[in-house]
Amino acid sequence: MGTVDKALSLLDFFSERRPEIGLSDLTRLAGYDKATVLRLMTSLANRGFVEQDRKTKVYRLGPSLLRLANVREMTIPSKASARPVLEHLSVESGETVHLFLLAKDYLEPIDFIETSAHATRVHMDAGERISLHASASGLACLAFMRVEESERILQGRLERFTNHTITDVSTLQKCLKKVRSEGIAESDRGFEEEVFGIAAPIFSPDRLPVGSIGIATPHTRMTDSFRQKARALTQQAAMDITRAWGGSIPTQAGALQ
Amino acid sequence: MGTVDKALSLLDFFSERRPEIGLSDLTRLAGYDKATVLRLMTSLANRGFVEQDRKTKVYRLGPSLLRLANVREMTIPSKASARPVLEHLSVESGETVHLFLLAKDYLEPIDFIETSAHATRVHMDAGERISLHASASGLACLAFMRVEESERILQGRLERFTNHTITDVSTLQKCLKKVRSEGIAESDRGFEEEVFGIAAPIFSPDRLPVGSIGIATPHTRMTDSFRQKARALTQQAAMDITRAWGGSIPTQAGALQ
DNA sequence: GTTGTTGGTTCATTATTTGAACCATTGGTT
DNA sequence: AACCAATGGTTCAAATAATGAACCAACAAC
Numbered sequence: 001m002g003t004v005d006k007a008l009s010l011l012d013f014f015s016e017r018r019p020e021i022g023l024s025d026l027t028r029l030a031g032y033d034k035a036t037v038l039r040l041m042t043s044l045a046n047r048g049f050v051e052q053d054r055k056t057k058v059y060r061l062g063p064s065l066l067r068l069a070n071v072r073e074m075t076i077p078s079k080a081s082a083r084p085v086l087e088h089l090s091v092e093s094g095e096t097v098h099l100f101l102l103a104k105d106y107l108e109p110i111d112f113i114e115t116s117a118h119a120t121r122v123h124m125d126a127g128e129r130i131s132l133h134a135s136a137s138g139l140a141c142l143a144f145m146r147v148e149e150s151e152r153i154l155q156g157r158l159e160r161f162t163n164h165t166i167t168d169v170s171t172l173q174k175c176l177k178k179v180r181s182e183g184i185a186e187s188d189r190g191f192e193e194e195v196f197g198i199a200a201p202i203f204s205p206d207r208l209p210v211g212s213i214g215i216a217t218p219h220t221r222m223t224d225s226f227r228q229k230a231r232a233l234t235q236q237a238a239m240d241i242t243r244a245w246g247g248s249i250p251t252q253a254g255a256l257q
Numbered sequence: 258m259g260t261v262d263k264a265l266s267l268l269d270f271f272s273e274r275r276p277e278i279g280l281s282d283l284t285r286l287a288g289y290d291k292a293t294v295l296r297l298m299t300s301l302a303n304r305g306f307v308e309q310d311r312k313t314k315v316y317r318l319g320p321s322l323l324r325l326a327n328v329r330e331m332t333i334p335s336k337a338s339a340r341p342v343l344e345h346l347s348v349e350s351g352e353t354v355h356l357f358l359l360a361k362d363y364l365e366p367i368d369f370i371e372t373s374a375h376a377t378r379v380h381m382d383a384g385e386r387i388s389l390h391a392s393a394s395g396l397a398c399l400a401f402m403r404v405e406e407s408e409r410i411l412q413g414r415l416e417r418f419t420n421h422t423i424t425d426v427s428t429l430q431k432c433l434k435k436v437r438s439e440g441i442a443e444s445d446r447g448f449e450e451e452v453f454g455i456a457a458p459i460f461s462p463d464r465l466p467v468g469s470i471g472i473a474t475p476h477t478r479m480t481d482s483f484r485q486k487a488r489a490l491t492q493q494a495a496m497d498i499t500r501a502w503g504g505s506i507p508t509q510a511g512a513l514q
Numbered sequence: 515g516t517t518g519t520t521g522g523t524t525c526a527t528t529a530t531t532t533g534a535a536c537c538a539t540t541g542g543t544t
Numbered sequence: 545a546a547c548c549a550a551t552g553g554t555t556c557a558a559a560t561a562a563t564g565a566a567c568c569a570a571c572a573a574c
Contacts (some may be wrong), residue, residue, distance in 0.1 A: 005300050033534085034552085035554080036531075037261075038552080038553065043262050046262065051360065054463065062360055063360045066326045066329060068384070108324040110327075111327075125425070225370070291521085293563060314522095
């Protein structure tokens with residue numbers, strides 16, 4: 001693992017839940033030596049990727065990230081162009097909805113809307129990258145990736161998040177087959193306890209998954225009739241975003257083609 | 258210069274004007290060896306800080322940046338909380354307005370609004386970091402930084418952007434003195450040809466500059482009466498944001514104290 | 515078919531990163 | 545007031561990772 005990778009990995013420890021981290025804590029979290037973490041953080045701070053409180057010495061994410069994200073969004077307005085679709089899905093479903101972008105082996109949260117229709121709702125942390133094997137969104141992407149890629153990921157380490165997480169490769173492969181035929185993925189408490197997820201992939205022009213849109217509900221609210229409605233809404237939303245982004249849906253995906 | 262610094266510096270070459278860069282171009286821009294750039298970009302790509310087009314092989318900024326920027330904005334909503342003030346300044350002035358955050362020796366663009374009141378307007382690139390000695394915003398910050406810091410920057414390399422850029426240290430120090438007494442900074446074509454800038458610093462709780470808000474006009478439109486109006490509007494906007502962020506204005510700053 | 519470009523790879527040389535031991539400061543406990 | 549256990553930060557020989565000149569294959573232009 002190179003030095004750059006180490007430095008970037010430190011940024012992932014910052015989240016909504018843990019927005020400020022001191023040197024000692026970060027050292028423990030990352031498992032690197034204190035001198036190493038200090039040097040890496042100093043490098044990140046010099047370029048504005050993190051900033052350090054002058055008094056308390058804690059680090060937080062820095063303004064450079066805002067600038068670069070802005071450049072990306074000005075150039076490829078993923079978030080802005082998907083917003084109306086996400087809002088529609090939120091209103092129609094009355095549940096928490098989310099948009100992810102695929103980056104290598106993880107899904108990056110881009111936008112989400114937590115519903116106000118119910119007192120209990122699924123909460124999401126904007127800082128949490130999602131691995132592909134455990135969530136509905138992840139399965140939606142995995143199912144339509146090139147086989148070499150999806151196999152590489154399935155052969156890798158499959159973390160167990162809850163005791164419903166599927167970590168058996170052949171069971172996962174069966175799931176993926178189903179997702180491919182239906183064009184939509186589900187995960188019943190596979191990533192977070194009590195959460196039922198439904199998600200559909202968003203496709204690039206070359207018919208490969210680039211992200212996903214989905215719904216996250218408390219699994220107690222997932223009745224069969226709501227499930228049918230949610231699946232239809234989600235699939236339509238994914239198609240809308242795929243179209244908005246100039247993508248093409250592969251012919252294998254679901255009954256709608 | 259460490260490896261991490263090199264990797265991060267590569268990201269700065271991406272901007273609205275140049276959103277996609279190939280390996281050879283990036284090698285030329287950065288001045289590192291091709292093998293080095295390739296390895297650094299691979300590291301960045303593996304963590305989603307950039308992504309590579311599968312066909313054309315060009316790199317662009319990646320989704321991880323959106324996630325991390327989102328975490329920062331959810332935690333410290335610099336952009337959202339300053340938006341109304343920025344919009345007010347835009348409407349009242351009828352010119353392009355901008356918000357920067359200070360990160361070490363540079364200002365990072367966070368948000369800006371280009372006016373629709375005039376056919377000619379100042380265009381800003383969301384990707385361009387601003388050095389402190391040449392722009393109104395930079396001078397506004399420099400003037401209120403701790404002297405050790407501002408002196409270190411003044412003693413460093415002072416790039417000449419136009420033939421109006423002030424690069425003489427003692428002239429700059431006189432400017433800063435004026436800025437300190439007036440609480441507001443100006444730059445007549447110092448950073449970009451034809452652009453007249455007015456900006457005021459935003460302060461932290463410990464009365465140090467954390468950013469700036471300002472106006473950028475074509476210098477031909479900068480009449481004396483508009484200048485007075487723009488200065489008053491800008492100063493008020495900076496105070497509003499300082500207050501919104503829980504900051505405190507140092508007693509030395511301007512006549513309003 | 516030749517030429518110049520591109521992205522990408524290799525591996526001995528070189529330079530950076532690493533981490534155990536260290537220090538100074540702070541805040542809580544007795 | 546003395547003590548202890550944290551904290552952030554520094555040092556430098558040893559270990560490791562980064563470097564870059566030379567290389568290859570693929571493509572486009574002429």
